[in-house]
Every structure is written in structure tokens, then in C-alpha cells.
Amino acid sequence: MDATGAVPFDPELAAALAAVGKAEPVTPENLAERQRRDAEARPRPTLRELADGGRFEVTELPGPGPGTTTGPGPGPIMVSARPAGLAGPLPLLYYLHGGGLVMGNAWSVLPRVLRELAELLGLAVLSVEYPLAPAARYLEPVEQCYAGLCWAARHAERLGVDPARIVLGGKSAGAGLTAALAQLTRDRGGPAPIGQLLLSPMLDDRGDTRSAHQQDGHDTWGRTSNATAWRALLGERYGAAELSPYAAAARATDLAGLPPAYIEVGSAETFRDEAVAYADALWQAGGSAELHVWAGAFHGFDTLAPGAAVSQDAREARVRWLRRLLRGT
Template identity: 50%
Template structure:
């Protein structure tokens, strides 16, 4: 018998914000919507002057060498920070199909950098379907290696690198951490995974429960994963470096912050990943935000739940950074 799960309601404040911006969103209900989503993302890119204009942050752009071409990076640090500060290596979201390392994430990274006195490196990467797996994760790994190798040139401590990302970027951060562990690559201090995209099978109770909501629902998730993996999506041979939920061994990964909304597709895969981290001896902090949909803190950054989520990440970062 098929189990049917009733949809969970959204937090009222978040639901109101979603309704207000409904005309600005493109729902990913078919691959044909990808070009419009890319155009929308490109229109929301932020000039570096928007984060450096008040003089509190210095920032620059660099192209790091990648496996098949340059990897664009934005490098930032507090203007008055000393040398040898920690650095957050950050991977943007976008469902594996969108570019966006110069989007609103830069404003969030600026807030984190100023609050904690750390630097950041925001990386772009090749996206699907034009560049299927392993192109995105290999770019992310190459960008991480470059960050560690050139850390001292930018006043960063190569021994204190935190990897992080949101949504698809969170999944790629988890996959890059697995690659770093398995290749004997850069030693990561921690990983910050914000509502990460982890499981290509798209078959959890929460994926079914939140189907049809129009906020990165089960249909959008299938389109994103299929773009990355093609016909292999959901099959038996998907690599954990594409879909970290496929990893059978999570031992040896760095301390982890991981969160999700209770009313989003990724809820169950996130909770399962946190549980398996604990079982593998990895310290993890899990938050499930009640009534939050996917990407809620980006859609409605001023909402009370969004502020609570943003504030929860800072104490964890302070602890892991010492």
C-alpha cells in the first residue's frame, strides 16, 4: 500500500513573503524553464562595489585554473583583519544548473566575515546539463586546492579552512569534503551545509510530502538531478561524489553544521545524513526549522525564522574556529 503524507504548512510569515514575490520566481517544472531561471539569476548578480563600498571589506576577483578552464572566484576579507585569519570556502546554490557565485550569497558572506573576523572565497563551477557529473564537483575541488595553496597570499591560514554551501552548493560542499578525505587532499576544519542537495533518488517521505509546492519540489529536484546525472539518476551506480547521500562511509569527515526546513523536499535526506554522521563518529549540529521551505532565508531574509537560522550558524562557526 502506498503511504500518503499530507503536506506540511509553511510558517505564516514565510508564506506571506513567498506570496509577495511569486511573480518574480520561475518555477522549474520542465527543463525548458532552465534558460529563464539562468536569466533571472544573472540579473541578480551583485557588483563587488555593493559589498566593498562602505570600506569594511576588501574583495577581488581571481580565475583559478580548473580541470577544463578557469574557475571564477571572489576573495574577500575584513579590511582591518590581521594576517592568518580563517577562511570560508563557499559554493553557491542553483540546483546544479545555475551559476551564481556573485549573487546574494556575497552579502551573507560579508556579514559572516565581519562578525567573525574571517575571510571568504566564493567559487563558481561548471553546471549541468552542459557539464554533467563529475564536472561541477571537480571544479569545486580544484578551487579548494587553489584556496589552500594560495591562502597565505591573501592573508588566510591554510590550516583553518571551512567549506560551506547552500542547496546544490551544500551538496557540492559535502561531496568535495568526501573527495578531500578520500584523495588525501586539503584538511578541512569543518563543513557548513545549509539545506544541502544530497540524494538523487528523490524518494524520501519529505520529497513526496512537499511535491507540488513550487518551491524546489520533487519535480524540480528530478530535473536538477537528471541534468547532472542523466539516465543514471536514481539508479544503483551513482557516485557519492555526485550525491553524498550515496556514501556508505562518513567516518573521518570534519565537524558539520547542517540544516533544513521542516516543509521542504530535502528535510529527510538532511536528517538522515546528520544521523549517519553521528553514527560514524563525526560531530554534527542539526537544525530543522519549523515551517521553513527550501531557501527560506534567501526569499525572506527579514523573517523571524530566517534571522534565527542565520544567527544559529555563527556560534557554531565560532566554536569550530576556536
């Protein structure tokens, strides 16, 4: 711990962060400008670019229409991708991108997901373009993710995937949505995923853990940005004593019957304590969770410093867990 009480960063990660500098916090006043800048910084690659010279087969799917699930409204646009030339129904990674619920897109995350997971494990991927706050409020993002999941399970043959081997996955806000989606599909009797991959999950709207205070001003995503994002989603529900776990998965009181979880977070990250608490709650409910707390890692460490030793270790651990999970099905 440094003189301020914050957990220090891994030296390689600290050097990478110092080279680029931390972005200013997201506030209600600058949110629209930050969204505009993020869209410019993360342009959507074309399907041809995603195909990478024939290395992957990539298709854009329009959102399912109304009435496709028991939830309201249409489903999201999805990008379907898989390693080229693989025959037979493949396991499916149903992937939700990060961006604090207010930024990011389904296209820009695909190159890394395909290269680091799909190609190594023979996975098909559906990357989901769920609606962003504040244009989308409260349960709309998770409802659209559920609509897409139900559509994918019903159209598995068309997609060339095995509906009995669906893994939910996501990063940051996408991981929080993944945890909420796992609860929602359990409660509605929807598709039954075999696992949930939760990478630095954004789980708790209250933002009052020890790590949230300890790493504020140090982590790349602090309490101000976190509160702004949750307010954008929840509106007048922000700060409510009771809130649906489908909006913030950490609010759940019943975590029994959920699929095995892989949970990773950095020790120097705002989300550290809520991720650890969620793993513990899954264990207390009799569930299966594998927890990795990467020493000295901040939020988004492996994206900012992919060559750092801890980033490489994290990628390898994810692959090992997914491989074990798929072998058991």
C-alpha cells in the same frame, strides 16, 4: 499538517511567499529559459559594489590552470573577499553558491555571506564559480571545486588565510557539493577542512523521501525541479543503481573521518528527510553533526523572508556554531 498532508509554513514565511508567489517548476523544456531569467534576476555585482565603500577587500581570482590538482581540468574562477583592515592570516570560508546545480553565481551571494558571517567572525571568503549543468556534467563541478580548494590551500599566504582553518560551506546545491567535496578531499588526502556548513543541502539524486513527496507542490523547490536539475548534471547516469558519492553525497557508504558538520533544513522543505538522514549517517559513522530543523520553513526561507523570526534564529545559530568551531582550532 494541513488537509493535503503537507507540513504547514510558518505564518511569517507563508505571508512572504504569498506576496511574491511561487515560481513555476523547472522542467527540461523550460530549463534554458529559466537559466536566462535567473541570470537577469541575479546580476553579478561589481567588485566595487561588493567592496561596499571600503567595508570589504574584494579580488577576483582566475581559475587555477590544468595540473594544479590530482583531479582533471582547470579550477573555477573564485571571488576572494574579507573584512577590510584585518591583519594576520584569517580563517577561510570556502563557499559554494546555491541554484539547483543549474543556476546562481559566485558574486550575487557574497553580500549576505560577508555581512552575516565574515564580518561578524573575522572570516575571509572564497566564493566559487563552479560550472553549471547541463553544460557541465557528472563530476566536473565537484572536481573544479576540489581544484580551487587545493589551489587556495597552497596559496594561503598570498590570500592571507590560515590553511589549517578552512571551513567548507554552501547552500542548497552548493551545500550538496560541499558535502561531496568533504568526502573527495578526505579520500584524496587533500586539504583537511575543520568543518562543513551545509544549509538546506541537496544531497540525494533519487528524490524519493517522504518529505520530497509530502511537500511536492508546496515547497519552493519540488520534485519536478529537483529531478530536472539532477538529470541535467547526471545525464544517462540519472537513476543509476550505483552512483559516485562525489556526484550525490547521500550515496556514500563511508562517512567516517569527515569534518564536523552543521546541517540545517526546514520542516516544510523537500530536502528535510535527506538532510536528517545525512546527519544520522554522520553520527552512526562516529562523526560530529549539529542538526537544525526549522519549524515551518521552506527551501530558501531566509533569503525570501530575512526579517522573519525563524530566519533570524537560523542566522544566529550558524554564527554560534562557526564561532565555537573556530575557537576550538
